[in-house]
Structure formats: C-alpha cells, structure tokens
Amino acid sequence: MYSFNNDYSEGAHPRILDALVQSNMEQTVGYGEDSYTKKAAEVLKQRIEKEDIDVHLLVGGTQTNLTVISAFLKPYEAAIAANTGHILVHETGAIEATGHKVISIEVEDGKLRPEDIKPVLELHSDEHMVKPKLVYISNSTEIGTIYTKSELEQLSKFCMENKLILFMDGARLGSALCAKENDIELSDLGRLMDAFYIGGTKNGALFGEALVICKDSLKEDFRFHIKQKGALLAKGRLLGIQFLELFKDDLYFDLAKQANKTADLLKDGISGAGYKFLTYSPSNQVFPIFPNEIIEKLKEKYLFSIWEKVDENNSAIRLVTSWATKEENALEFVENLKKLGIY
Known part of the structure; x- marks a missing residue:
C-alpha cells in the first residue's frame, strides 16, 4: 500500500542522514549555539539576500506558529487567518491556549487579501473586543494554492499601513517557490514579510523549520520565548546540520x-x-x-x-x-x- x-511519511533525504552520521560523535555546545547552526543561519541570510534578519531553528510547524504568535502579540491582541488556516483548523487550539483569539475569514482559495481583512478591522473598533494585530498566511496554502508577488506586495502594504504584523507559515514553502506559476523569490519574502519560516519537515528533513524574523521590533528576547515554550532544542545542532545541508546548494x-x-x-x-x-x-x-x-x-x-x-x-x-x-x-x-x- x-x-x-x-509529505513527511518518509524519514529524510540520504544526504541529510549522512551529514548527521558524519557529525554524530562530535561534541558541540547546545541550544543552537553550535557552529553548524550559526553557519546555517549565515547561509540562509545569503539566500534571502538580507543580513539584518534573525534566524531561529525550531522543530515543527505548530511549535513555530504558537511560539511566534504568542511572542508577537499582547494579551488582548488576536491573529487573523483564512478559514482553512492551519492555526485555525489543525493545531488543536494551540494559539487559543496561549490566550490569543484566532479570527477566521471565509475565503474560497485559502488566500487572504486586503479586502478580506478590512471588514475585520472595522468591526473590531474598540477595547470591548480583541484587537486584530497579526495576519497569518500560508504559502502554499492548506488547499494547495500559492500567492503571487503582487498579492504579497498588496498585503504587505496594507499591513504596514494598518500596523499589522504579517507572518507567513512556510511549512510547504519549497513547493510554493518551485511551482511553475510562482514569481516569488526568497529575497522577496525578506522585504515583504515581518516574519516567515522555511519548512524542512515537509521537504526532506527529519524535522525542523527555519524561522526568519525581519522586523526589528519583533526580534528582542525571542530566544526567551522559544525556551519558555519548550522549543529550544538541547541538541540544536541536529537542526543546524539539516538546514546547512539543505541550503549549501540547491537540494x-x-x-x-x-x-x-x-x-x-x-x-x-x-x-x-x-x-x-x-x-x-x-x-x-x-x-x-x-x-x-x-x-x-x-x-x-x-x-x-x-x-x-x-x-x-x-x-x-x-x-x-x-x-x-x-x-x-x-x-x-x-x-x-x-x-x-x-x-
């Protein structure tokens, strides 16, 4: 059968397994402070063509989403997601468990646009309701659609004008970027997103997501949030080795x-x-x-x-x-x- x-039933690409085996008996410092993880972060900065970003490696998508959203939002602030959004449908209330409401928007193609979000902002007009603050999008979406560069530019501009945080779930980002109709580069995400992550779990890694924080105001003390959420892996080099192997060429x-x-x-x-x-x-x-x-x-x-x-x-x-x-x-x-x- x-x-x-x-897209994660198999283990990992043989090159990644080989890299893990070759480095297995090395002694390194923990919690992502090792040389492999630091090198992986530098490689990703080069690929994204942006030096002033912070790169954090976490184990899985749900873990990344809840750590990011709970860190970025104040207690009374909420996330906005499409009705198909992973944080709304398939994360067992992980975001709500951190104390933040997820506001659902009904869309047909899994993608959010400014005209979808504007009515939500107009409805949530005072302190008697949660304050919409973070816009959560997925690329590719949960129903397989992908964003165009123009759509992301419009969304980024709208979020900036309305002081909203734009965060992209990239669990299947590789598939989106390599789709025939795609016109987005990694460098575009570095300038259009406040934060996004590059999914490894669903693209050849044993596990792992590379979170990229672009907006300066969101960077401070983020490792404290990672640790508090139980997401700071002691053997962090296992993440670094995998992403270094994935991005040292075009694997x-x-x-x-x-x-x-x-x-x-x-x-x-x-x-x-x-x-x-x-x-x-x-x-x-x-x-x-x-x-x-x-x-x-x-x-x-x-x-x-x-x-x-x-x-x-x-x-x-x-x-x-x-x-x-x-x-x-x-x-x-x-x-x-x-x-x-x-x-």
Missing part, C-alpha cells in the same frame, strides 16, 4: 521540484481520466473529486485523506506527493484509477 497521505529546491513534478503527473492523469478538482493547486497537494465507490476501491491500494464531501455520491480527496515520490508511484495511481472507470 502506497501513501499519498502527506532544498530540487526536493520541492520533485514533489511538484510527481503532483503534476497525478493532476494530468486524473484530469485526462475525466475527473475534476475541488481547487486549482499548482503545488504538491492535489484535490480530485471522485465518486465514493471509486474512493473505496482506491483505499485498497493507497492511503490518502478524505478532504470534503461534495454531494451524496462524490467526495474530494487529498493526495500529497513528497520529495521521495517517484514518477512510477504517480503513474501507477493514474493507471489504477483508469481501470476503475468513471461512475
């Missing part, structure tokens, strides 16, 4: 391209078989709509998520490819789908 359930992007390539094979094959999709996704998440009978038969050979009920007879599923997905894995799925026919 092959899994299209997520990070090569792995994302592989995930996107196999996702494209799925999309083309599924479309060619006569099926439609719940959303248009240029990234490594695919959301085809199948008859429920077809889904039950596919379950015999594949693992995947049932995403949304479309009607009584049809549902949308989510197929996710990873850096380790091979072309034959995608092509085999398409062939098996075609053998089942169209209901």
Whole structure:
C-alpha cells in the first residue's frame, strides 16, 4: 500500500542522514549555539539576500506558529487567518491556549487579501473586543494554492499601513517557490514579510523549520520565548546540520521540484481520466473529486485523506506527493484509477 497521505511519511533525504552520521560523535555546545547552526543561519541570510534578519531553528510547524504568535502579540491582541488556516483548523487550539483569539475569514482559495481583512478591522473598533494585530498566511496554502508577488506586495502594504504584523507559515514553502506559476523569490519574502519560516519537515528533513524574523521590533528576547515554550532544542545542532545541508546548494529546491513534478503527473492523469478538482493547486497537494465507490476501491491500494464531501455520491480527496515520490508511484495511481472507470 502506497501513501499519498502527506509529505513527511518518509524519514529524510540520504544526504541529510549522512551529514548527521558524519557529525554524530562530535561534541558541540547546545541550544543552537553550535557552529553548524550559526553557519546555517549565515547561509540562509545569503539566500534571502538580507543580513539584518534573525534566524531561529525550531522543530515543527505548530511549535513555530504558537511560539511566534504568542511572542508577537499582547494579551488582548488576536491573529487573523483564512478559514482553512492551519492555526485555525489543525493545531488543536494551540494559539487559543496561549490566550490569543484566532479570527477566521471565509475565503474560497485559502488566500487572504486586503479586502478580506478590512471588514475585520472595522468591526473590531474598540477595547470591548480583541484587537486584530497579526495576519497569518500560508504559502502554499492548506488547499494547495500559492500567492503571487503582487498579492504579497498588496498585503504587505496594507499591513504596514494598518500596523499589522504579517507572518507567513512556510511549512510547504519549497513547493510554493518551485511551482511553475510562482514569481516569488526568497529575497522577496525578506522585504515583504515581518516574519516567515522555511519548512524542512515537509521537504526532506527529519524535522525542523527555519524561522526568519525581519522586523526589528519583533526580534528582542525571542530566544526567551522559544525556551519558555519548550522549543529550544538541547541538541540544536541536529537542526543546524539539516538546514546547512539543505541550503549549501540547491537540494532544498530540487526536493520541492520533485514533489511538484510527481503532483503534476497525478493532476494530468486524473484530469485526462475525466475527473475534476475541488481547487486549482499548482503545488504538491492535489484535490480530485471522485465518486465514493471509486474512493473505496482506491483505499485498497493507497492511503490518502478524505478532504470534503461534495454531494451524496462524490467526495474530494487529498493526495500529497513528497520529495521521495517517484514518477512510477504517480503513474501507477493514474493507471489504477483508469481501470476503475468513471461512475
């Protein structure tokens, strides 16, 4: 049985495992003060083309989101997220558990725009309601869509004018940056975001997210927040080694391209078989709509998520490819789908 359930079912790319093994018996200082982590931070600064940023390496996405948002917000301030946003839907109330409300905005494509946020600011007009302060976006989004440079520029300008913090969840940033339709560079994020992170867990690392803080006022004492949230890894060099390996050349992007390539094979094959999709996704998440009978038969050979009920007879599923997905894995799925026919 092959899994299209997520992009972190496999362990890690062999180069990362080799780097970890080669350095295994070295003695280094802890908590991210080691030479590997410092070198990784310098490499990321070069890639982002911005020296005046702070780079912190954390273990996972939810941990990063709750640490960032709780650190950046005052007790009475809230985060704004799309109704599909990870912090709203899939983090077990982690943000709310830190004492901050997440304000949900209904959108069709998983992306927030100034016109979506403006009514929220107008509604929350005084001290009897929480104060919207942080705008949370994901790229790629939870439904596979990606932001354009123009959209991010408009959003950044709006947030700056309204004194809002713009924070990007980059758990699947590699897939977004390597999508065929993408026009964003890492350097653009350095100038447009107040903070963002580069996801390693879902792009070839054993674990790890590289948080980048761009806005000076958000940098002070951030390591205190990391420690208080239990996110300051004693063996921090394990994170540094991984990100150094991912970014010392183009491995990070090569792995994302592989995930996107196999996702494209799925999309083309599924479309060619006569099926439609719940959303248009240029990234490594695919959301085809199948008859429920077809889904039950596919379950015999594949693992995947049932995403949304479309009607009584049809549902949308989510197929996710990873850096380790091979072309034959995608092509085999398409062939098996075609053998089942169209209901």
